[in-house]
Amino acid sequence: MSLTLRDAINRLLGRQPASASTAKQRLQLVLAHDRSDLNPELLQQMRREILEVVSRYVELDLDEGDVSLATEDRVTALVANLPIKRARDVVLPAPAAGA
Amino acid sequence: MAAETRYILICSGKGGVGKTTLTANLGIALAKQGVRTAVLDADFGLRNLDLLLGLENRIVYTAQEVLAQTCRLEQALVKHKQQPNLALLPAGNPRMLEWLTPDDMKTIAAMLGDLFDVVLIDCPAGIEDGFKNAVAAAREAIVITTPEVSAVRDADRVIGLLNTEGISPIQLVLNRVRPKMMANQEMLAVSDVTDILALPLLGLVVEDEQVIVSTNRGEPLTLNGANSPAAQAYTNVARRLRGDDVPIVDPSQERQGLRAKISRLMNTKIF
Numbered sequence: 140m141s142l143t144l145r146d147a148i149n150r151l152l153g154r155q156p157a158s159a160s161t162a163k164q165r166l167q168l169v170l171a172h173d174r175s176d177l178n179p180e181l182l183q184q185m186r187r188e189i190l191e192v193v194s195r196y197v198e199l200d201l202d203e204g205d206v207s208l209a210t211e212d213r214v215t216a217l218v219a220n221l222p223i224k225r226a227r228d229v230v231l232p233a234p235a236a237g238a
Numbered sequence: 239m240a241a242e243t244r245y246i247l248i249c250s251g252k253g254g255v256g257k258t259t260l261t262a263n264l265g266i267a268l269a270k271q272g273v274r275t276a277v278l279d280a281d282f283g284l285r286n287l288d289l290l291l292g293l294e295n296r297i298v299y300t301a302q303e304v305l306a307q308t309c310r311l312e313q314a315l316v317k318h319k320q321q322p323n324l325a326l327l328p329a330g331n332p333r334m335l336e337w338l339t340p341d342d343m344k345t346i347a348a349m350l351g352d353l354f355d356v357v358l359i360d361c362p363a364g365i366e367d368g369f370k371n372a373v374a375a376a377r378e379a380i381v382i383t384t385p386e387v388s389a390v391r392d393a394d395r396v397i398g399l400l401n402t403e404g405i406s407p408i409q410l411v412l413n414r415v416r417p418k419m420m421a422n423q424e425m426l427a428v429s430d431v432t433d434i435l436a437l438p439l440l441g442l443v444v445e446d447e448q449v450i451v452s453t454n455r456g457e458p459l460t461l462n463g464a465n466s467p468a469a470q471a472y473t474n475v476a477r478r479l480r481g482d483d484v485p486i487v488d489p490s491q492e493r494q495g496l497r498a499k500i501s502r503l504m505n506t507k508i509f
């Protein structure tokens with residue numbers, strides 16, 4: 140993320156950001172999806188399951204959290220931003236026999 | 239016989255962003271610089287390269303007859319009168335698309351290799367069969383785009399495909415730049431586009447009315463020493479392609495005066 144002086148002033152004055160900033164952000168988002176070639180339903184399911192697993196260990200702020208795709212230098216990454224409210228008391232499961 | 243012929247694809251994904259204009263101007267510029275250059279019109283559906291080069295009335299045979307062996311390659315090549323280092327190999331008719339294969343394109347490319355140092359391949363828009371045929375003849379590529387979201391997105395798609403095909407190097411030309419809009423951040427910045435596409439920048443061409451004038455005449459801007467901004471840009475692309483170190487000037491950073499200074503200040507990153 141980067142913010143120019145123009146963006147900051149526009150924000151202060153409650154104006155729309157310059158359209159180039161908007162264009163760049165929209166492109167980065169759409170390219171993350173284009174490049175990964177993941178279908179949106181699968182992504183949605185993956186998102187649900189990731190939240191489910193993490194929620195077993197910590198209580199998450201689900202309104203703030205997000206699992207999304209990001210891309211840089213032609214590499215696409217899955218980025219999870221999951222604010223933790225508090226840890227849960229999880230009893231570590233005994234290691235499975237033979238493992 | 240050429241030592242190591244370079245086969246350069248000029249492609250974009252999106253239509254109408256300036257592939258054929260770049261091919262024609264680059265072809266003339268390279269020829270003027272002493273490079274034996276062939277321009278291959280791989281846009282069999284909608285051919286245009288002949289028109290931009292002013293060669294439309296001199297076409298007798300096409301790649302089609304060469305492949306069918308009803309004429310020799312030399313008969314199909316249309317030499318440019320003022321720049322005899324440049325020759326056009328016209329595409330066949332649209333019906334060719336039905337039977338033309340990537341192997342046919344490789345055959346043509348190999349034949350051209352005997353006569354030329356550089357082969358520029360003008361690619362059709364899209365990523366379907368026409369694109370695949372054109373890629374088959376290429377080793378390296380120039381991706382051309384404009385600073386608009388749809389063009390950049392399509393360019394990205396094409397770059398992905400070129401990477402899978404092992405095309406390298408892939409370089410970027412940014413076309414139809416409007417310096418004033420860019421300075422006001424109402425157009426994607428040069429660095430925005432190069433960052434997003436992660437390609438080295440080979441050239442930058444501003445929006446220039448002279449491009450249209452030259453198209454009307456069938457005389458590429460690089461032909462007659464025109465000194466318009468686009469003419470210079472195309473000549474510089476040719477020089478960089480040959481390995482000359484010609485610095486790239488970002489025209490949105492170039493403007494003088496108080497307004498331009500304020501505009502640059504506004505564009506400084508504070509976060």
Ligand SMILES: Nc1ncnc2c1ncn2[C@@H]1O[C@H](COP(=O)(O)OP(=O)(O)OP(=O)(O)O)[C@@H](O)[C@H]1O
Binds near residue numbers: 250255256258362449
């Ligand atoms: N730098 C420029 N300034 C002004 N006009 C330009 C510039 N570059 C290209 N154009 C114009 O844009 C139009 C499309 O250019 P061109 O035919 O080269 O694109 P193309 O990518 O080959 O299109 P297609 O996908 O249909 O083959 C033409 O009318 C051309 O004159």
Ligand SMILES: [Mg+2]
Binds near residue numbers: 259281286360361
């Ligand atoms: Mg074209």
